[in-house]
Amino acid sequence: MTDTSVASRIGSEPERAGTSVEPSGPKPRRISPGRIGLYAFLILSALFFLIPLYIMIVTSLKGMPEIRLGHLFNFPGEVTFQPWADAWLHACTGRDCFGLSPGFLNSVKITVPSVLISIVCASINGYALTFWPYKGANLLFGLLVFGAFVPYQVVIYPLIIGLSSVGLFASLPGIIIVHTIFGMPILTLLFRNFYAALPAELFKAGRVDGAGFWRIFFYIMLPMSVPITIVAVILQVTGIWNDFLFGVVFAGRQNWPMTVQLNNIVNTTTGVREYNVNMAATILTALVPLVIYFVSGRWFVRGIAAGAVKG
Numbered sequence: 001m002t003d004t005s006v007a008s009r010i011g012s013e014p015e016r017a018g019t020s021v022e023p024s025g026p027k028p029r030r031i032s033p034g035r036i037g038l039y040a041f042l043i044l045s046a047l048f049f050l051i052p053l054y055i056m057i058v059t060s061l062k063g064m065p066e067i068r069l070g071h072l073f074n075f076p077g078e079v080t081f082q083p084w085a086d087a088w089l090h091a092c093t094g095r096d097c098f099g100l101s102p103g104f105l106n107s108v109k110i111t112v113p114s115v116l117i118s119i120v121c122a123s124i125n126g127y128a129l130t131f132w133p134y135k136g137a138n139l140l141f142g143l144l145v146f147g148a149f150v151p152y153q154v155v156i157y158p159l160i161i162g163l164s165s166v167g168l169f170a171s172l173p174g175i176i177i178v179h180t181i182f183g184m185p186i187l188t189l190l191f192r193n194f195y196a197a198l199p200a201e202l203f204k205a206g207r208v209d210g211a212g213f214w215r216i217f218f219y220i221m222l223p224m225s226v227p228i229t230i231v232a233v234i235l236q237v238t239g240i241w242n243d244f245l246f247g248v249v250f251a252g253r254q255n256w257p258m259t260v261q262l263n264n265i266v267n268t269t270t271g272v273r274e275y276n277v278n279m280a281a282t283i284l285t286a287l288v289p290l291v292i293y294f295v296s297g298r299w300f301v302r303g304i305a306a307g308a309v310k311g
Contacts, residue, residue, distance in 0.1 A: 103261030126191025
């Protein structure tokens, strides 16, 4: 019996009988040992990462006399938000006692332009490498991706010499340029793989209609790039906001970001070490990336699934 005859029998017999083929076999059990083990592992993993956050929150809401009792996991007997106010406005960072608020403004001034410039440049790079290949494009792309694996510490000294020679060392434009450069490899890889997963017919149709490089980019590719752009925004905001090394080296004292201010609050305190203020300052420093991630986490998963890891 040939394959064609078998297929015709399979397809024709239920139709002749006037009945539809229903699934058979035992239904999967809702509760099974494998599923219980899976959920137990997930719950333990979540608790493992949430316990430090819980300790930080309850410690930041306690007064110092209660902290000295040493009951680390206990809820605060008397909740106080004074450590949060001190961390934001009055905590000393070296000689200055203005809290984290100046560092917050500096982090905003560094993060916003760095994220915008790096994403615009990376999207154009990814688009050009995908749809407008030129001689040596693959070599250039390989070298660019190789840059993602170079340790930051290796290039600090050459960057200091280069920025000093053009008068941008220890300045706001200098730290923005550094973050843009170091974000370029991974962002170009994301955008290039995303565009490579799109149907090439979209680009060809634009070319047939006479559209050029920029018209296709702005009217076809850019509107379709929302998912991967959100992924890039989350990655860049998280990386730049949490950065300490580049901030303390390249930003200059007047532009030190929030992470540097946090380090100074924790390490330069004299006299009594105020653990509640330190915990509140740490949570305040991490708050912006956490909010962005929780608000846009759903689009982050969609962007990854839409092609960020393909190619």
